[in-house]
Amino acid sequence: MSDVKTVRIGCEHYARKCVFVAPCCKKFYKCRVCHDENETHVIDRKAVEHIKCSMCDLVQNVRNICEGCNVVFGKYFCEKCRLYDDEDKGQFHCDECGLCRIGGRSNFFHCEKCGTCLSNHLKGKHRCIEEISRRNCAVCLEDLHTSRSNAHIPPCGHLIHRACMEQCAQTGNYYCPTCAESLFDMKQAWKILDQEVANTPMPDEYKDYHVAILCRDCHQENKVLFHVIGLKCPKCGSYNTCRSGERYETNNVTPQIQRQMSDVVQEQWSEEAQGQGSDGAQGQGSDGV
Secondary structure (H helix, E strand, C coil): CCCCCCCCCECCCCECCEEEECCCCCCEECCHHHHHHHCCCCCCHHHCCEEEECCCCCEEECCCECCCCCCECCCEEECCCCEEECCCCCCEEECCCCEEEECCHHHEEEECCCCEEEEHHHCCCCCCCCCHHHCECCCCCCECCCCCCCEECCCCCCCEEHHHHHHHHHHCCCECCCCCCECCCCHHHHHHHHHHHHCCCCCHHHCCCEEEEEECCCCCEEEEECCCCCCCCCCCCCCCEEECCCCCECCCCCHHHHHHHHHHHHHHHHHHHHHCCCCCCECEECCCC
């Protein structure tokens, strides 16, 4: 008996046995992502009223079983989002989010204040920010709420795409672009700076020179001894500080120390990302046709 391979019908974004008629330009497209990538306007997925069967070419109203050949367009079908998908991704519709997400309904809860579905790992363990998912990612500036990419919640609560977080860890950008708090657990990185400060004595004229600092992590102001490597917050131990009234960063470390810090931050980030679950902090959005 010969093996019969199932041919995947659809596009690179979704497997489905139909295409839709774009209400804006009256063109046929396999999904809303294909449409938006090829047009100068964005489709209103909920305005789609007609689809065409990929098997018999019959144009018909939105439905999941073809009126002409009875083929099922998608194993998952959401009439609200006009979403068809022939691949099992644990899709579910969230009325509060107003769209479909993937990853399995049982693995997520909807946070009313944040306005989005979050991994169960974060229930009672994240900092809520009003409608945080309705903003753009502070790194890539792309929409977060309808994104098809996983998102992550750092300690400050400002939602960022997981891929953007990984890029920040790899390039030494350890601070939130929105609030400047540390994006990662920096305890091991601060120990490296502690050692570097201990190994780099300041000239005699600076031994009693104190400066005023603001800690960007605990938001406390203090006066500390000046050191060219960095100014450590006496309250929380962070080097994520700035001189009071000045916006520049105080760290001045060598490339070798930067590489050491980068290694420990990336290792810590890998453990933290696993802790929020494989599906990310926010349920990945399928977001309609």
